[in-house]
Amino acid sequence: MRLASGLLCVLVSAVSAQSSSDGSSPHHVQRRDAKPQSNYTGVIGTKLQAFPTWFVSAGSDVTIHCKAHTDRKKYGDKVYLHLAWTDMRPGNRTKKIVASRPASAGITYELNPVTHEHQGVYTCDDNGSLPEVYVLDWHSMLWVEDAPPKASMDVLSHNRSQFFSNEAFTLGCQLPDDNAPWKMMRFNDWTGTVTECPGQVSSDHRLSSTITPVHLDSYILYWCENPAGDRSNSLNISIASVATxxxxxxxxxxxxxxxxxxxxxxxxxxxxxxxxxxxxxxxxxxxxxxxxxxxxxxxxxxxxxxxxxxxxxxxxxxxxxxxxxxxxxxxxxxxxxxxxxxxxxxx
Missing domain, CATH: 2.60.40.10 (Immunoglobulins)
Structure with a gap:
């Protein structure tokens, strides 16, 4: 469907904190340490890391670590961490627990080798057995690259992938010459959700969306896909609000x-x-x-x-x-x- 050009895709979302190549950023660890405003007896902050990175090619070896990096009241032996995997393929957002261990021990989960079946959203969280302990969850997406991708995603308005909050930028996705209904998608790693970006403009085998982000320091992943599972490359966009x-x-x-x-x-x-x-x-x-x-x-x-x-x-x-x-x-x-x-x- 052709939509009027210039339509804004205004993303008002929860704050997020995408892992970088070493698994985290100083901004993110500080925010995830924040104690919730409630009468919890303890707080456990989690951390989710992948080595070598979250963006890999099929056949690579990846090790995922789910661990507690904050546990001042020493609840780590009583709280069990879950490492959950959610399928990101269109129409198949299934979720399952792939590993579980005490928070004090942490989880090490190996994918050797990685296939497209392993890609999806990985979540480091607890099993909810101690409701008096607040466990801050952590989400990251394992992206297994397609070679070559069927569509091409790019930033049309700037030569960068970092922006300030309320600074508008435009993303574009050049589509192949087919009749498939392509959509522009986004992954929010604070909520761990994959959603369609609203307000997309379709014209001449290209999708575009002008985005004005309104949230705290964050990373959000963007890509295009069709119902058959064909995808573009992905773009990791970071938004600076607290950072200047x-x-x-x-x-x-x-x-x-x-x-x-x-x-x-x-x-x-x-x-x-x-x-x-x-x-x-x-x-x-x-x-x-x-x-x-x-x-x-x-x-x-x-x-x-x-x-x-x-x-x-x-x-x-x-x-x-x-x-x-x-x-x-x-x-x-x-x-x-x-x-x-x-x-x-x-x-």
Whole structure:
């Protein structure tokens, strides 16, 4: 169905906290430690991690850890943690418990090797046997990549995947030339739910949606799918509300040999004005990027450029501004240049 262009998809959702490559972000651990406003005798905070990452290819080995990282009243021997799996395939959102152990011991669950049957939403929670103890649950999605995906998802309005709350951005999904009823979907990792994004505009084999997020610091996963289970690539969008800094970096994989510019923005808490500063530090895999490497000079605006990137430049990047703090993590993916194209460049 064709809808009027410019229709807003306004997402008013619960706060979420998506795991990054190391399983968490400092913003998220702090929020999940927050004690609920009720008369509970104890609070247990959970943490859900996957190694190497939550985004894998079929055939990879993945280990999922469900554990308690906060248990001040020592209820861990009495409370059992459940690791639950929910199928994410269209029309088949079934849920089942895959492992259960005392919170003090934690759960280690191995998928060796991963198949498309393993993908879905994993939840670290308790069994509810001690209602006087509040257990903060944790949700993450295991995404098994399709090679190649049937549709292509991208950020149309910006060259980044990090945004401030109430900052509008537009997502687009280029669809194949078929008659399948494709839909744009989202995963909220605070609630652990997969829902259709409302307000989608369909035109010329493309879905688009303009989104104005209204929630606290969060990550939300977006993709397109059809009833047969065909999917696009996924986009992990982070929203900064409590945080006041975002990083601009390519949301999709870049080709080897290309230059990649990183840029850091901050938003004033009072005026909401967005600006950048020369006094910015950039990090890769939590290590400060130093000019001594000679491949990423700063320019006059404080941007940082990675020259002629290779697979060695692939990793987790973030930026930091004095007094404003640091951004979320962003994964920079570098894909190999096709052999024929590489031969032409070398001539």
């Amino acid at each position: 800094v975002v990083l601009e970096s390519p949301p999709l994989p870049v080709m080897e040999g290309e230059d990649v510019m990183l840029r850091c923005f901050q938003r004033d808490k009072k005026t909401k004005e967005i600006s950048f500063s020369f006094h910015t530090s950039y990090y890769k895999n939590n290590r400060l990027i130093d000019n001594r490497f000679g491949r990423g000079p700063f320019d006059q605006e404080g941007n940082f450029t990675l020259r002629a990137v290779t697979k060695a430049d692939e990793g987790v990047y973030k930026c930091e501004m004095p007094e404003a703090g640091d951004s979320f993590d962003s994964w920079l993916s570098v894909k190999a240049r096709p052999v024929e194209e590489s031969k032409k460049k070398s001539r």
